[in-house]
Amino acid sequence: MHKKDLIYIIDDDRDICDLACSELEYYGYDIRVFNTGTLALQALRGMTPALCIIDLGLPDMDGMALVKALSDKPDVGVLILSGRGSLPDRVLGLELGGDDYITKPFEPRDLVARVHSLMRRLGLSQENRTPGRGVRKAQFAQWLYIPTTLTLSHSSGKNYTLSTAEGDLLNTLLGSNKQILSRDRLLGEQAIPYDRSIDSRMSRLRKKIEDNPKEPQIIKTVYGAGYIFAVDVSWIE
Known part of the structure; x- marks a missing residue:
């Protein structure tokens, strides 16, 4: 029997919790509700x-x-569901580690669609955690990256664990290497008009993988267009 994906809803508004819980349980998720952090x-x-x-x-x-x-916790996705709808709150929430942001009031089906999308995009579903299934790893420029654990290892011995947001960004770049990707494409469903948070996220990632982040050779800026992952990528299991 397929094990249900577990979701925590952390909200003190019982009506919101009941609505979200009912909708997500209908679509097959296992839900736990907590009214305090x-x-x-x-x-x-x-x-x-x-x-x-x-x-x-x-x-x-x-x-x-x-x-x-x-x-x-790189294996836990974060979806912010809040009445704070201002641009600074949305940008800060995503910068601190949120993977998506929905403002209240919300459409229940929109919530379900966002949850489905995050599960697929971040590889969080139990289907992607089946014991015995090969774990795909990416190799590029003397780096080895394991998406399921968000770990980066260099041939020199350097090791990093990326944040969920950094890992999501790297996954997108690796999946479209040698293609120019716009900021909106890299943000995906998190896109907010005039949002520049992708630049700071990109800066943090470059500091980890580039020999000289001020003159990047792996993730290059294409001025006026976006970014390009400029080196070869090979996937192994």
Whole structure:
């Protein structure tokens, strides 16, 4: 029997929780609801969900702090569901580790579609975690990258663990190497008008993989168009 994907909903609005829970359970997800950040953090120490849906206005902590804490868990996706709809809040939420952002009020089917998309894009579904299935790894410019663990290893011995947002960015670049990708394409469904957060995310990634981030040779800027992953990529299992 196929194991259901586990999702945590962390929100103190019971009506919102009931609506989201009902809709997601209908589409086959296993849902746990927590009305405080503290309870969610306690649960995370015992069982790791595929995805956390987080309200920023929690009664016991700022939801942004919870988003940031989850950025250290590369195998957990983060979808922010909040009444804070301002551009600064959206950009900050994504920069701190959120993988997508939905403002309240929301359409239940939109929430389901976003969840489905994140599961596919980040490889969070149980289908992608089947024991015995080969783990794909990318090799480029003396680097070995494992998407499932977000780990980067260099032949010189350097090792990094990427944030979920950095890993998502690298996955997109690796999948379209030697193609020019616009900022909107790289942001995908997170795209916000005038959002420049992709630039800072790109800067952090370059600092890890480039010999000289000020003169990048792996991820090059194409001025006025976007970025291009300029080296060969090979995938192994």
